[in-house]
Amino acid sequence: MAVPLIWLIAALALAGAEALTGDLFLLMLSGGALAAAGSSALLDWPVWADGLVFLVVAVLLLVGVRPALRRRMNAGTGLPxxxxxxxxxxxxxxxxxxxxxxxxxxxxxxxxxxxxxxxxxxxxxxxxxxxxxxxxxxxxxxxx
Structure with a gap:
């Protein structure tokens, strides 16, 4: 099985698992796996480099995007x-x-x-x- 396909399956599995939790953590990991799938398909890097792309993108999403999304989702609690x-x-x-x-x-x-x-x-x-x-x-x- 091709490495990009494995990363794509991992991204879809993580996104599907996120639907059960709603915490946005697994969704950020899914974004990292999707980035790794893209880099693996476009660039002929070794598997460890794909893992590094996954790690860097997932951490950036967890630190940069997740807090903003959680604030946005929790902003509606004062409406009633x-x-x-x-x-x-x-x-x-x-x-x-x-x-x-x-x-x-x-x-x-x-x-x-x-x-x-x-x-x-x-x-x-x-x-x-x-x-x-x-x-x-x-x-x-x-x-x-």
């Missing part, structure tokens, strides 16, 4: 906070809120709503409190 801030706020019922339907005005916006207790029904004009947000639906309860 504004929605969580709506919990506990008062809302005005605009359209009858029952088990499967209803609308409330919350922070100047119209939200679909459902009652916290399935059997509760709130009529237009009632004031309710947002217990939590479930996707795009405000789960509400009567102000005591």
């Amino acid at each position: 906070e504004p929605v969580r801030a709506l919990e506990g706020k008062s809302a005005l019922v605009l359209d009858r809120v029952a088990r499967h339907a209803g609308q409330v005005k919350l922070d100047g916006e119209i939200w679909t709503a459902r009652p916290y207790n399935e059997n509760d029904v709130y009529e237009p004009g009632d004031h309710v409190t947002v217990v939590h947000i479930d996707g795009a639906t405000a789960v509400v309860s009567k102000i005591a």
